[in-house]
Amino acid sequence: MTEDIAFIEQEEQELFEHIRIVADKGQAQLRVDKFLMNRVENTSRNRIQNAIDAGSVRVNDKVIKASYKVKPLDIITLVLPDPPRDTEVYAEDIPLNIVYEDDDLLLVNKEAGMVVHPGFNNYTGTLVNALTFHLNQLPTLPGNTGRPGLVHRIDKDTSGLLVIAKNEWAMTFLAKQFYEHTIHRRYLALVWGDLKEDGTVTGYIGRDLKDRRIMNLYNEEEKGKWSVTHYKVLERLGYVTLIECRLETGRTHQIRAHLKSIGHPLFGDASYGGDRIVKGAANGKYKQFVENCFALLPRQALHAKSLGFEHPKSKQFVDFEVEIPADFSAALEKWRNYAADKSLT
Structure with a gap:
């Protein structure tokens, strides 16, 4: 019997851990509390029982009791508060912008x-x-x-x-x-490749089955949560493109996973394959040029540029925007110079 697959999703905006498990076709009948203890990492019997008592465990979208026995192909959903930490949150005098x-x-x-x-x-x-x-x-x-x-x-x-x-x-x-996805969020992103036109990426986003530290895009609903990213081309710079991304949903690593899925990972994104030369010959002056860019921007080229929302007191829509930081700006300027002078190719 193959292992059941748990797709654990935690969105930016949500305050709880959402777990979805699809029972295997050969699943032997087993009490749901014991089933969840076997399948959910870093939890306790007490947390599972409390969740069942609170109606936070559903099987096939119906609230159940702890005595319910899981059957083949049952869809079990579970909502848990984030696991308690062993230490308090300590105040630290760290400068904030x-x-x-x-x-x-x-x-x-x-x-x-x-x-x-x-x-x-x-x-x-x-x-x-x-x-x-x-x-x-x-x-x-x-x-x-x-x-x-x-x-x-x-x-x-x-x-x-x-x-x-x-x-x-x-x-x-x-x-x-x-x-409700009414927040306006726009990001600046430098991506590998020449994006020919504006577009939209959609799909169900969930944990990668081989590496749970990263997210993947799936066509099947049971493998993740629906996600939508709209992007607009701002500037073409040879082997990279500067774009603006507008989030319609806010899933974990959404922009990073979406752009990788269309073959344009974020420049410098080590988790999603953007920390190597994706476009262009990996040798000579161009290789050295890219490595210099990586040194200037040793992270993914992603910046949360603007945020707009309805103010909780005035009920008026407010919109804020910040400039890109120095590391992003320095790498971007090098690419602009490269686009103007292709002698490095």
């Missing part, structure tokens, strides 16, 4: 390299540690353990805008907009 702040929220221009919230191997030095120092109190709603004030996040090596809620009302109001 605050773009805007009022009584309800603040916007931060996050530097590349900063982890957004504490987690495995990253319990200090995060944005949340810095926020805990700079603000007296941040809201923590159910399921938001270790991530006070956060209603979304961006990857460690992605720079740009994040909005943080300063009270429970703002957090609830903003989280609803993220859930």
Whole structure:
């Protein structure tokens, strides 16, 4: 009997861990609580039981009891608060680039390299540690353990805008907009290859079956969550293209996985194949030129440029924008010079 496959999805905007398991065709009947204990990593019997009692476990979209016996091809969905951490969130005096702040929220221009919230191997030095120092109190709603004030996040090596809620009302109001996909988010991305025209990438995004650290795009609904990225060509620079991405959904690694799926990984993205020469001859002056660009921008070329949303108090739509950071700008300028002078080819 082959192993059942669990597709664990955690969106930017969501405050819970969503788990979906499709039972194997040869699954022997087994109590659902025992089944989940065998299939869900880093959990406890108590957490599973509490989830069942709370109605957070469904089989074939129906709430069940712990005595329910899983059958072949059952679809089991489970919603769990993020696992509790062993340490508290400690306040740390870390400088923040605050773009805007009022009584309800603040916007931060996050530097590349900063982890957004504490987690495995990253319990200090995060944005949340810095926020805990700079603000007296941040809201923590159910399921938001270790991530006070956060209603979304961006990857460690992605720079740009994040909005943080300063009270429970703002957090609830903003989280609803993220859930309903009414937030306006635009990213600047430098990708490998010559994108001929604007376009849209869609598909079901889920964990890669061979490497769960990265995401993959699937055609089958049961393998992930629906995702949509629109992109617009801004500048063609030889073997790379500068584009703007507009997110319609906000899945983990969405832009990175989407662009890889169409053969245009982000420049410098080590997880998705962009940290090598994808276009152009891998030798001579051009090879040295690309390596120099990698040295200037030792991360994925992705920047959260703008963020627009309805303000929780005024109910007015507000829009914020920040410039690309120095490392991105330096690499981009080198590519512009290259496009103007192809002698490096």
